[in-house]
Amino acid sequence: MKKTPPLQCPYCCSSDTSVFKHYPTIHNGVRKLYICRNCERLFSETHNTAMNNIKTPISKVASALRLRSEGLGLRATGRVLRSNKSTIALWENRFADQKATLLLYGFCREFISLTFEGDKLYTIVGKRTMPSESEGWTAVIMERASRFIVDQRCGKKDTALFKSVIKTVCGYIDHTDDLSFLSDGERRYGNMLFELCSEVLQTGKRGRPPRVLPKGVRVRVKNKGDQKHKKGRKRPKYQAPQREHLDTAQDLKEFEIHANHLEAQNAAIRRKNSTFRRKTNTYAKTVKGLQRTLDVHQIIHNYVRPHWTTREVPAVTLGILAKPLSLEGILSMQRAA
Missing domain, CATH: 3.30.420.10 (Ribonuclease H-like superfamily/Ribonuclease H)
Structure with a gap:
């Protein structure tokens, strides 16, 4: 089991970071502002994540992804959530960019x-x-x-x-x-x-x-x-x-x-x-x-939803993770450097 890597500084890639202060948001509660002890620059906990500069509640973004993963089209999902289809496509692009980061979990295990x-x-x-x-x-x-x-x-x-x-x-x-x-x-x-x-x-x-x-x-x-009616060696x-x-x-x-x-x-x-x-x-x-x-x-399929035959998330069955990830957790995960 490979633990989630520590929060790194997006400017110098240092892991020597600490919480500087907390600040309120309109839709997503209180978030943390970090400071890097190496370069002394400040950055938000959503910096370099899929939720960077997205003001929509993370629960609504996750709901859109759930609806899309169950077969709803872009326009149908937009009608259900009262959002524009282009906005939902943007959320999907941000979420899909996490694929490269998640693939690293598999390459770190024997x-x-x-x-x-x-x-x-x-x-x-x-x-x-x-x-x-x-x-x-x-x-x-x-x-x-x-x-x-x-x-x-x-x-x-x-x-x-x-x-x-x-x-x-x-x-x-x-x-x-x-x-x-x-x-x-x-x-x-x-x-x-x-x-x-x-x-x-x-x-x-x-x-x-x-x-x-x-x-x-x-x-x-x-x-x-069909090899039955062909000439030559079968x-x-x-x-x-x-x-x-x-x-x-x-x-x-x-x-x-x-x-x-x-x-x-x-x-x-x-x-x-x-x-x-x-x-x-x-x-x-x-x-x-x-x-x-x-x-x-x-x-x-790999990291969130249990498979109906194994009753487990495939990444857990393969041994890459100890427990499933949530959509909100993946949206808040830092991208690989």
Whole structure:
């Protein structure tokens, strides 16, 4: 369990700070004014947080995020709370910016074993186009046992999209000795992981040494398609798309190679994220807006809301946190320097 870092000075990043005085606010009660003993500058407790310069009560901002995370659109949430949709979008942007800070919790812990599932889902952004040209593809990676969403990114279904989410997976490789990555047919997950994390294997034999995945890392892909009526050698049902380390244990059973947990999570995203619900002609206006809603959903799913199968918040199940975070607590959390 990693404790929340101490309140740091936003000017010199020093942790040698103390309360200077208290001051009243109109909607948020009494707040603290801090002084840095290193540079002797004053700053508020909301400085460098999502609530910086926001006069709205923090309870109302949290209520807007709860409504949005249950599938309400921007306009519907604005009608319920009597707020402008642009204001709610601003609150979501501030909240989504906390994603980078919260991801650091996972990179500060050592894991015994991790099993990741990779999949993708699709929605419409702007005008309807061919799926191959659409920017509404979302690549999602989830840790199986805890249902912790490692990352989810949207954009065109190309190499850059898959590389952006696999970079987050690479951050976990150095913190575990046993990592499995499973996918239902999308080979680019494994290919990107090999490209970013492969290492040279010194075998002592003549010739160029082969490149392999790091020790302890396994990748399995389910071969889709009908093989019954095709000529030639039949492909195996499950396949390792890239060469693995010789010392990696091959104890992954075939019935364990699936992405069923992530498929169920994708169904939940379609219910809880308004940009994936078929109630309008255009599901998402822009890629930036779609990514904002995905970041908000990921934060609430990982750190706030208990999962209905494990009865715990995914970050608690994974061991990153000892107890769940609240929306108000995340809104008051300092951003990473």
